[in-house]
Amino acid sequence: MNRFDYRRPSTLAEALSLATDPAVRYLAGGTNLIDLMKEDVERPLSLVDVNHLPLGNIEDTVEGGLKIGALVPNADLARAARITQRYPLLSSALLAGASPQLRNAATTGGNLLQRTRCYYFYDVATPCNKREPGSGCQAIGGLTRQHAILGASEHCIATHPSDMCVALAALQAVVHVESARGSRTIAFEDFHRLPGDTPERDSNLEPGELVTAVELPAESFDIHYSYLKLRDRQSYAFALVSVAAALRLEDGIVAEARLALGGVAHKPWRDREAEKQVLGQAPGREAFGRVADTILAGARGQGDNDFKIPLARRAIVRALDQAARAAPQRQVEKRIS
Amino acid sequence: MKQATSPAGVERQDACPTRLTINGEIVELAIPPWTSLLDLLRERLALTGTKKGCDHGQCGACTVLIDGRRINSCLKLAVTLDGTEITTIEGLAGVDGSLHPLQEAFIRHDGFQCGYCTPGQICSAQGLLNEAQATTRAEIREHMSGNICRCGAYPNIVDAIEDVIHKRNSDPRMPE
Structure with missing residues (x-):
């Protein structure tokens, strides 16, 4: 793991002000980022630990839905009464993913931003357009058991690994993000990207933007x-x-x-x-x-x-x-x- | 060691003052931010009961409890845990050396062969008890799926955990 600067802001404004450089990463549960840092796939200059920001609540919205704070752990979200009763599809998807230990550490916001588990992306000894744009793709023509069958490109055939995000896509969630420049919302379908010729970009999040919440609309499909x-x-x-x-x-x-x-x-x-x-x-x-x-x-x-x-x-x-x-x-x- | 290119004019800190409660003892340390909890426990505090299996969150051998919740200690930076209470396998037995009910049950049911995964299995099982989500064998198996045993002692591990759940005698010393 490379050496990096570590900051632990207590307010959202302070966190956003610290993340203006593209080599800065926000750190929440760390279950994917720390692993990628151990593999040298991620080499941040600085980590901004957002775990002390007030983003850990689930709130009712005036529209009849729920707003889930980005720091709500996957395990807590899966077991929250408002999720199990009103959005059981989301609870079910969460419980299908990872392990109890990982779900205790992993957060709602971090789950959205976890990166592909493509073997070639993880192996820094091989070319990968996602890790190093323009270097090529060793997955194509390689071991492809886990790879994409829809929407792939000649540059990247990686898959998104999340279970939670599949349920959020079906539920038409909305992602709330903030940066030093202001706040905006992104429809779930527009949050993640297809690889095209820019596979290095997993999502449409701009540098410095922090996921603060995921909002569920009122329609919850709690029976079928x-x-x-x-x-x-x-x-x-x-x-x-x-x-x-x-x-x-x-x-x-x-x-x-x-x-x-x-x-x-x-x-x-x-x-x-x-x-x-x-x-x-x-x-x-x-x-x-x-x-x-x-x-x-x-x-x-x-x-x-x-x-x-x-x-x-x-x-x-x-x-x-x-x-x-x-x-x-x-x-x-x-x-x- | 200093990097000239730290962003936002910030000079990198090589060690951060961190206060942890480990197995009931308060520990104050200056910790380099890139140190995992697992490496801190094993390399600096000589608490080698917590094992390094894969070091990537795939095997569960490094499972410990943070404020009563089980996590993979290999995927946590120690500095991020400032102010928390950590329980490792060394913290489960009583001060008089009496074994924790899970430790006794693992021995009684022969819940291990080589023993390497066992500290993680037992800490994970204590996390499972704290969560109170599993009672049936199928639930125990699913909720222990984050702990791999390459000797294949799974049936006996499930027996041991089921035994403790049924006796409802988990140790009151453990955080809920």
Whole structure:
């Protein structure tokens, strides 16, 4: 790990004033940043420890939703009564991710900003366009079991590793950010980026900006939802494919459908056109299969991960079916029904 | 050691005064900010019960409790823990040397083979007890998934934890 300066501000204004240099990093739970620093992937000149800022509360919003402070730990968020009762999709996704130790340390804001676990990104001995723009991509043509099947580019085929973010995409969360220049909100779909020719940018956060909160809208899909995560072992592993499915049914007909995929792209993957396809229809595997076909029409495997395309199709159909039956995937008993 | 390029005109500090309570004892130290809690415990405080397995938060061997919550000590910078209470495997037994109920249960159920992962398993199990989210075997297995045992002692580890949960005799000395 490189040597760095360490600051521990107690106010938001002080924290923002310390982060004007692009080589400064905010430190919250540290579960990803410290690891990346050990690997020399991240070499910050300075760490601004934001753990003492007042960003640890969950508040009701006047619109009937919730505003989750960026420092709320993943474990606390997963267990908060307002989340388990009103947004069980989010709780389920959180509990599908990482381990209890990591969820105790990891924060809401930090989860959004965790970086890909692409082996080549982590290995500083290999070229990587995300780590070192213009150096090339060793993943393409390499070991690609965990890599993207949607939205990849010739420069980067990495996937976003978060489970929480897949649920937040389906719930249409809004990200609150602040910097010394002011504050703004970013729709969740616009927060993370596809790699294109700038894979070094994971998100649309500008230098110096700090995530302060994640806001959930009132519509919570507390009955018809499921988070289905498929991986190489049943716990404590990143998703090969995951699906956050949420439905609103009126008189047995789909009135609203939300679907987000994890493990398949550089960001949580949503396809609004595909979601619209199922509106006004009775829920069923045929209708859900057509949604999956639309989502995956542009999917492309890299060799090792070709299996993800049929796996994703089945996972989409199954998760939507679980949501329609109000029988969400359980994260302790792993049997898929 | 000083870097001329520190941002915002700030001169880098090579050690930060930090106050920790470790296994009930107050410790005041000047700690370089790049020192992990794991390295502080093992290399400076000679508390080598906490093990370094992967050093990347993937194995759980370094699990300790911070204010009663289990975390991977390899992924925490020690300076960020100023003012907290840390409990390691050395802090679980009584001052008279009597074993913690989890330690007794691991022995009774033969919950280890080589023993390297055991301090992390036991600290993690105490964190599981504090969280009070797991009672069934399936829940214990899922909630212990952050601790890898390469000897494969999992069935006996689950037996030991289940035993302690059922007896509800977790040590009152442990922080909730």
